Amino acid sequence: MPHPEFLPIQWKSTYLELLDQRILPGKKEFLKLSTAEDTIVAIREMAVRGAPAIAITGVFGLTLGAKSLSGVANSKDIETLLTSVLESRPTAVNLSYAIREAKNRIQGITDWETISRIWETYGQEMMTEDLAANKALGENGVSLFPKDQKEFHIITHCNTGALATAGHGTALGVIRSLRDAGKKVVVYADETRPFLQGSRLTAFEMMEEGIECYIITDGMSGWLMNHRKIDAVLVGCDRVAANGDTANKIGTYNLGIVAKEHDVPFYVCATKDSFDLNLKTGEEIPIEMRKESEVTQFDFLKGGDGNFLFPEGKTSPVGARALNPSFDVTKAHLIKNFITEFGCFVPEEISLRLKNV
Secondary structure (H helix, E strand, O other): OOOHHHOOEEEOOOOEEEEOOOOOOOOOOEEEEOOHHHHHHHHHOOOOOOHHHHHHHHHHHHHHHHHOOOOEOOHHHHHHHHHHHHOOOOOOHHHHHHHHHHHHOOOOOOEHHHHHHHHHHHHHHHHHHHHHHHHHHHHHHHOOOOOOOOEEEEEEOOOOEHHHOOOOEOHHHHHHHHHHOOOEEEEEEEOOOOOOHHHHHHHHHHHHHOOEEEEEOHHHHHHHHHHOOOOEEEEOOOEEEOOOOEEEEOOHHHHHHHHHHOOOOEEEEOOHHHEEOOOOOHHHOOOOEOOOHHHHEOOOOEOOOOOEOOOOOEOOOOOOOOOOEOEEEEOHHHOOEEEEOOEEEOHHHHHHHHHOO
């Protein structure tokens, strides 16, 4: 069972507790969320992030919304609640799947109390299933690494660990599983601008676990692959199209190109809900554009004392413009294998593998 601090989502029957990832690593503090709007803000403002964690949080947000209402539930109010949660972050397909399933589970039901119970049960199921899937994914990922090799050097991007899921992680789950198999793992964590999830969260998790970790800026991966032996790149994902094109945190595409140039295997870790066979290619994946201020200033990040890390806030000239796409799409030909809870396979096998899941 994961350590308590690695259970970022904790359902408390009448409210939801979320580990506030905006103030890590300086401070471990849980947010108490009592309304659907609270969860929407937490998702949008990235107090919680990671596609599986967002989806689970979204369903508990629906639950809180339903618990706040009584009497007859009309279709318009239900649809409004579903849509408001769905629109909190559009790129990760896990959330849209979860909202669709939540809607399907209440077909024909017209009282809010029953709806809230159904959604509460669904959220709890999601947490249990996600943890089991992550552990299976981690074990499957170990099979791609040579059994007779004792030490592995791995580059990661963003945070793909317990903090992004129900408790074990996808790419970091593979790293944990390698460690548990008796291997030494050295992790190089891309800092992941502009929210610094790699340097703040991945490094935090690795240090808590006692796994050797070095933070690198997003532009250092080429130097690293050119000067040191890197055994693999392990990344997570937010949505995978039918052809294998994969949306993940901005900077992943660059990492894929550099890995290809240096003949380093590039692995995408994904649970089944990350695959969207309705989209033929990555060009159809919606990309979230976030606030310019996240690039031009750091005043959205707080330290352990609750104060902003950069008192003046600005890291750019006043009036400077910025682009802030939150995700990019890594082309399928750059991906050596997908690592999932139901096995490892190449992009060309996606449709076949998903038919049996």
